[in-house]
Amino acid sequence: MRKKSVAIAALGALALPAYAQSTVSLYGVIDEGLQFNTNNKNNVGGHNVGGRQWNLDSLAGPSGSRWGMKGAEDLGGGLSAVFTLESGVNLNSGSFGQGGTAFGRQAFVGLSSRQFGSVLLGRQYDSINDYIGYMTFGLAGYGSGLAHPGDIDNTTHESRVNNTVKYVSPNLRGLTFGGTVTTGGVAGSVSQNSGFSAGLGYKQGPATFGLVYELFKNPSNAGAVLNSNSNAVAPTSTTIYGSLNSAYLTGANPATSWQVIAAAGSYNFGAVTVAGAWSNVRYGNIGRFNGASATFNDAEVNGMYQVNPAVFVSLAYNYLKGNAVSRDIGDQTYHQISAMADYLLSKRTDVYVTVTYQIASGTNSTGAPAVADISLVGDSSNNRQALFRVGMRHRF
Template sequence: MKKIFIALSAATIAAPAFAQSSVTLYGVLDEAIQLNTNAKHVVGSTNVGGRQWSLDSLAGPYGSRWGIKGKEDLGGGLAAVFTLESGVNLNTGAFAQGGTAFGRQAFVGLSSNRFGTLTLGRQYDSVNDYVGQFGFGLAAYGSGASHPGDIDNAARTYRQNNSIKYASPSFSGLRFGGTVMLGGVAGSVSQNSGYTVGVGYNNGPLGLGVVYEFFRNPSNAGAVLNGNANAVPPATSTAFGSINSGYLTGNAPATSWQVVAAGGQYTFASAAIGMLYSNVKYGNIGHFNGATATFNNVEINGMYRFSPAAFVSAAYSYTKGNAVSGDIGDQTYHQFSALADYSLSKRTDLYVAATYQIASGTSSTGAPAVANISLLGDSSNTRQALVRFGMRHMF
């Protein structure tokens, strides 16, 4: 990715003579003609579905965004750092992430060559930092398609507001770190709060990662699964699909969200293979008498590069939910994805991506489970396909 560097002189910023500063403007414009074979289409009170052709700039391999990042050298290997990054819908000019101005990232902190980096603000969790890159949604060769409902956040749908993050330096490829999310609720230290920890290893062709995360009141307005500018109380939220809305909305939703995830990738000369496993629990669901809903997700993916400019990739994921009351929540999802990409230059490429999903069982709402690819909305039945003919430009 080519970046634009703006050097700020010491005189310009009125800083000590030894200080060196830089600001980087960067972004990705990912636009595609998109076909959804079973888009949500409600007539009366019934979702009858329908084929939909559209332009879409948010559901692709990267998702369109622009950002600014900066660094000021404070001497002795210490630097002040910041990032402001905004998702953008190219077709309307609107902010992504529910209209949040800098919805992708917004933080400031200190970075040390010796001790690591400490940052504060709206930030990604440890799934993103240590495991997400091994899943097809975030892999360098991936399609951007999330697991059903992105229940494990492996495609980083959700960010943490009011968070403190630590990331260690690399010790011969070994890294570790974590986050603490402050709830920000007066009179209750624990409400809406949470924490994550992760360990990763990247050395030569091998990459590995493992993560544990736990959050309280995850669907409350301002909490981890409902923290965008358009957040509303769980009782009125429509932000979740039927795979988990029965656990996160209405009266007395789940009081906790837990994720355990592990992944790895091995890169060959012209190919790569990756795997990801996650276990997700929505705990103490009040309107199910305190039951816990559990999901297990397994994914395998791979890539083959024909030349420096062209590659193909594919993935399969299996998601299984347990029943929490009778057959409610006993649901299964099979998802298949593929991508073909050709680079016109280091900054511009063309691609075709496709995802097909099959659902079965009974959803969290008690209705038959339906397909829902990449959080585009529940389809009308158990099958859905999404095809993108896209162009991506990076700067």
């Protein structure tokens, strides 16, 4: 009788469904630094008089402080359900980053297949981030975290895209490709606030290459690609853009499109890595300039030298040229040099020093003399600006 009971129990156990394995992990980066800005914007009596500034900052460092949760459930046959929720964190106030957006960095769910790639839905990075950004000095592991002037081409993903479906291919002998489609979500207008991006990358040995094209409609509308945080307001009242492009994206009739074409490549020589990137940015059909378009061309070269396993130094030069949209308005030029030195205290903790210097010339989008605009810092009061940072970073 006892043997019969054991046999029945064993058969019952075999009949139970085989539950898929699930994993959920917590991760993040804490990046805090003491910054000195030689000339930050300071409005007094309606005039930008500038001023020196000391401050602690946890969002403009090489990594930008954040925490997140990600998980996966094995559905069998190489297919998994995946999700990510990631939030920027301002250590000095305890508030959320990305304009107070709770999960402002990423928030998506989807399916991932080892054979066919991944389809993801939610708030995500565009193809510039996926195929170009990590070779520029802002997102490179040896970079300062600062973008091209005004982050004109979104190479450090200051802007995320809401309401987005993304496809990411599997790695096909070093080749990867993918893209995004963003739904506008505006009743009665299928195309408003919508857009798409597409990119491909190739990595073989020490060489890496990437190419991207993207086009978005009404980019500065509240909720659209360049104004997508939870505190977004209409273009008629927003103040989030620097003077190099604010006249193209604000007012009653801002640009109705934002287009980016970009390419980047890098090569690793062992202790030395060199990289270069180019982008063309176009704001189309700007109302205040009678439907004209404004264009920018940006070029960057950067490099890193690994002194030893615990120490590296890096350097980057960036050139940005804006073409005139009306008479000399928008005819502006920016030169930027950035450098970083980093020392690893452990695999997860390091200390670093970064220096960025920028000089501007010409006439900005508002018709005034161009002023320096280091990303995540904003307009200077004149055409020169330098930012010094001493920081500590811990990963978990």
